Amino acid sequence: MNTWMGAISMACVISLSVFLYLFFDGRQFWFSDLLSNASQDTVVDSSVQTKKTDQTQATNTKPHKKPYRTVEHLDALRHFGLCQTHVGTKVKYRLENGIYTWVDSKGIRNYSDKKPSQGAETYQPRSGRTLDYFELEISGEAISNQFRNKLKTKLKSVFRGYTSILGLSAMRKVKLKIVVLPSRAAYERTVKSFGGDPSGNVGVYFGIRNTALLEQRSYQQTMRTAIHEAVHAINQAVIGFSPRWLNEGLAEYFESIDVSMQVGKVSSFEHVSRKGFLQGQVMSPLQLFGAEAQWRAFKPDILYRSSWAFMHFLMSSDKGRMGLKQLMLLEQSEPCSSLGSDKVLSVFTNHYPALGQTFLSFISRGIKPHRL
DSSP states (O other): OHHHHHHHHHHHHHHHHHHHHHHHHHHHHHHHHHHHHHHHHHHHHHHHHHHHHHSOBOSSSOOOOOTTOOTTHHHHHHHHOOOOOOOOOOEEEEEETTEEEEEOTTSOEEEESSOOSSOEEEOOOOTTOOOOSEEEEEEOTTOOHHHHHHHHHHHHHHHHHHHHHHOGGGOOOEEEEEEEESSHHHHHHHHHHTTOOOTTOSEEEEGGGTEEEEEOOOHHHHHHHHHHHHHHHHHHHHTOSOOHHHHHHHHHHHHTOEEETTEEEEOOTTTBOTTSOBOSBOOOHHHHHHGGGGGGGSOHHHHHHHHHHHHHHHTTSHHHHHHHHHHHHHHHHSTTSOOOHHHHHHHHHTTOTTHHHHHHHHHHSOOOOEEO
């Protein structure tokens, strides 16, 4: 009996040992897979860090991070954007005292002593309304008439800036509704109800609804965010889908606009030190163009700063503005797609054969504000 029980016990011990060996051997192999995957992730991060280390470094202080900024900002625009080819429609006009008034296929009001050449219908404009490219509606519990008027003044100056680049004939009318939410909770709830993601941002533009949602912050922060989102609306109306660096670069460039005596001035206290030098790392133009394919792999503050710096560089000379105009008109001709990095590079190297070196020289000097 004892012999029989002993044999059974020995068999159980052996079976349990085999089972435990197989169990833990399997688990060890599984953890090895995790460690292997983790090491691969580290390699990816290291390669990204290497790219960041290679980025051109400006000569001054630490990067200044904008709160609630994220590289996902344009994902909402691309997901909820509205792609429209600019198809001509009937022109409506009104004749009064020998002057024809009409709105053309771009939504722009015109005045002439000659009848528009296209077929047209009678048009009754709103009394006292002047030529205006921007139809803006803004609402919010803390939004005053003074804020509305100042925002409209700034946006008119932004439009003059666009017109100085592209010419009046390339402009399009923009309709935009801005809703300013009184709290972070209200902002997140409303953005989610639109189908968007509020994580890491204080403003999102939904092109398909012509609506921008903003979180109420300080007066200046709310103003800058409103202009930033309005520029995204202008970009979608004027040039359609475009590379992220171009879309964000224009928004960053114009968001700091100030207007005095109807003259606009753009600068950026966020990206530039008090002495006028660029703060923090920036990418070279070639790296910036190529970042479109791996946008999430880079730090947001570097992407935004790099986009702004290259836009400021372009707007600082006639050659740069000519290259920017050429690029934007190419984008306008294909509003439902954006140009690839090779095409973008070829546009600018036609104007700057040594583009990288010229840009490096520019950011190494003091960066001055621009008058529009």
